[in-house]
Amino acid sequence: MADKLKLFFIGFITGIINGLLGAGGGTLIVPAMVFLLGIEDHKAHATAISIILPLTIVSSFIYLQNKIIDIPLTINVAVGSTIGGIIGAYFLNKLSIPILRKIFGIIMIVASVRMLVS
Amino acid sequence: MKLFLIGLFAGIVGGMGIGGGTILIPALTIFLGTEQHIAQSVNLLSFIPTAIIALIYHIKSKNIQYKIVTLIIIGGIIGSSIGAILAAITKAVILKKIFAVFLFGMGIYEIFSKPRK
Numbered sequence: 001m002a003d004k005l006k007l008f009f010i011g012f013i014t015g016i017i018n019g020l021l022g023a024g025g026g027t028l029i030v031p032a033m034v035f036l037l038g039i040e041d042h043k044a045h046a047t048a049i050s051i052i053l054p055l056t057i058v059s060s061f062i063y064l065q066n067k068i069i070d071i072p073l074t075i076n077v078a079v080g081s082t083i084g085g086i087i088g089a090y091f092l093n094k095l096s097i098p099i100l101r102k103i104f105g106i107i108m109i110v111a112s113v114r115m116l117v118s
Numbered sequence: 119m120k121l122f123l124i125g126l127f128a129g130i131v132g133g134m135g136i137g138g139g140t141i142l143i144p145a146l147t148i149f150l151g152t153e154q155h156i157a158q159s160v161n162l163l164s165f166i167p168t169a170i171i172a173l174i175y176h177i178k179s180k181n182i183q184y185k186i187v188t189l190i191i192i193g194g195i196i197g198s199s200i201g202a203i204l205a206a207i208t209k210a211v212i213l214k215k216i217f218a219v220f221l222f223g224m225g226i227y228e229i230f231s232k233p234r235k
Contacts, residue, residue: 004189011190015197020205021217022158023139025198027224029190031231039183046181051190053169055198056162062202063159070156076121077128077146078164081138084129085168089175092134098232104136105228108221111144115218118148 019059154210
């Protein structure tokens with residue numbers, strides 16, 4: 001029972017963040033699965049996508065209902081990001097992820113400070 | 119072209135599983151001046167085709183842990199509905215600040231986290 005509640009709450013918190021911020025669900029759920037549920041890293045990444053996809057569809061539907069949408073912008077970005085996604089998945093095993101994580105961590109902190117003070 | 123490049127870069131990061139949205143949303147708001155709600159909506163919608171393609175690959179390579187996903191998804195659907203409704207009624211300025219705080223925390227995590235094998 002406690003385990004079932006744990007799974008439910010992991011999903012609930014991930015969902016709130018992903019819906020509220022339109023991102024970040026994956027960044028939260030991967031460490032949650034690795035550290036709280038003891039799932040292997042690469043399996044956690046794959047499983048995260050199967051969880052985030054339905055949550056994203058539900059949130060997208062609510063954003064669309066509230067007319068929070070820019071179709072041309074979305075199409076342009078989606079074309080780039082789908083191609084990029086394939087490139088990224090391909091390079092996943094060829095680059096040093098720990099170093100990349102640190103580089104992106106720094107980019108994220110710089111961006112967050114810019115967003116806070118703008 | 120600028121949009122395509124931002125998307126491409128975010129996709130590469132997303133495809134490696136380091137969180138494309140946490141890069142895409144600040145890139146759109148900082149470099150293109152996109153409004154916070156719209157940037158979030160762009161990220162949510164553009165993730166759908168990307169995730170479907172990735173999922174096909176992951177299902178084939180049997181990396182999905184089916185035993186745990188159902189309950190997480192049920193909790194997640196309730197949470198993501200509440201989150202999206204909250205986003206719709208929150209002012210862009212406030213939403214941007216909340217996003218920035220989350221991004222800062224995740225940035226710290228990315229720098230100090232150690233991979234587990």
